[in-house]
Amino acid sequence: MKKRIWTLLMIVAAFSLVLAGCGTKENTSSSDGGTSEDNGAKKQVYKVGTEATFAPFESVDDKGNIVGIDVDVLQAIADEMDFEVEWNNIGWEPVFQTIKNSETDIGASGITINEERKESFDFTEPYYESQLLIVVKEDSKIKSLADLKDKKISVQINATGHMAAKKLQGEASTNIMAFENQPVAIQEMLNGNVDATIGDNAVIYEYMEANPKAKLKVIKDDAFEKEYYGFMVRKGNEELLKILNEGLQKIKDNGKLKEITGTDFK
Ligand code: ARG
Numbered sequence: 001m002k003k004r005i006w007t008l009l010m011i012v013a014a015f016s017l018v019l020a021g022c023g024t025k026e027n028t029s030s031s032d033g034g035t036s037e038d039n040g041a042k043k044q045v046y047k048v049g050t051e052a053t054f055a056p057f058e059s060v061d062d063k064g065n066i067v068g069i070d071v072d073v074l075q076a077i078a079d080e081m082d083f084e085v086e087w088n089n090i091g092w093e094p095v096f097q098t099i100k101n102s103e104t105d106i107g108a109s110g111i112t113i114n115e116e117r118k119e120s121f122d123f124t125e126p127y128y129e130s131q132l133l134i135v136v137k138e139d140s141k142i143k144s145l146a147d148l149k150d151k152k153i154s155v156q157i158n159a160t161g162h163m164a165a166k167k168l169q170g171e172a173s174t175n176i177m178a179f180e181n182q183p184v185a186i187q188e189m190l191n192g193n194v195d196a197t198i199g200d201n202a203v204i205y206e207y208m209e210a211n212p213k214a215k216l217k218v219i220k221d222d223a224f225e226k227e228y229y230g231f232m233v234r235k236g237n238e239e240l241l242k243i244l245n246e247g248l249q250k251i252k253d254n255g256k257l258k259e260i261t262g263t264d265f266k
Helices: 001-022 069-081 092-100 161-171 184-192 201-210 238-253 256-261
Strands: 033-036 041-050 056-062 086-087 122-124 126-130 132-135 153-156 174-180 196-200 216-219 228-231 233-236
Touching: 001 184, 041 069, 041 092, 056 069, 069 086, 069 238, 069 256, 092 122, 092 233, 132 161, 132 184, 132 201, 153 161, 153 184, 161 174, 161 196, 174 184, 184 196, 196 201, 201 216, 233 238, 238 256
Parallel strands: 041 086, 153 174, 153 196
Antiparallel strands: 033 041, 122 233, 126 228, 132 196, 132 216
């Protein structure tokens, strides 16, 4: 009798070892060029490009991981559609260039869908609503976008804030200072090198929360149109676009998107 129990135990133990082995994920980075092994099935791995100084959408935490709303939203889509993502913090302009030359598959960087970009890229359905804000020092007299007509403005290069500044002051204006990322643009204003900075609302509010000592004032102006973020793919990459849109629709329907972003967005 004792012997039989032992044999049974051995079998159970052996079995759980096998099961544990199955559950262990192989390294999920796409060393083999776009697929990874998981439970024996090859999963597609998509390369994602981002510029991670854009909290709450993407930033680098103390452990060096890229974290934020975009990471969570794309992961939720990946879970629904059974693919994997490999994040690359490559800088804002490379997000666009690397999609064009197929070095990355997806641009996920709080990217606003607009007509100009749609000429060169394809976008998913939107997942977040945003609007530009003006930020000035607490004691500034600036009250509206119109007040910035001949003031010095800092922006993130080729971001929608940059486009808005050019629309106001003209393409060739020398009063517009364009920087690599949004935090630097804000810092330039704090340093007194420009009168105001323009950036995305959620990111500005997050910055103010993280830097409570910075004496800043935000100005909302409905002259700024509502913007919608989407994930960006190479123009004509319909297969990937379809997968992303299908997953996005699922997480809109099951409430996951709302859970991640905190806003109801259909
Ligand atoms: N939404 C703006 C745009 O699309 C700014 C995005 C900047 N994103 C970033 N991760 N730095 O132009």
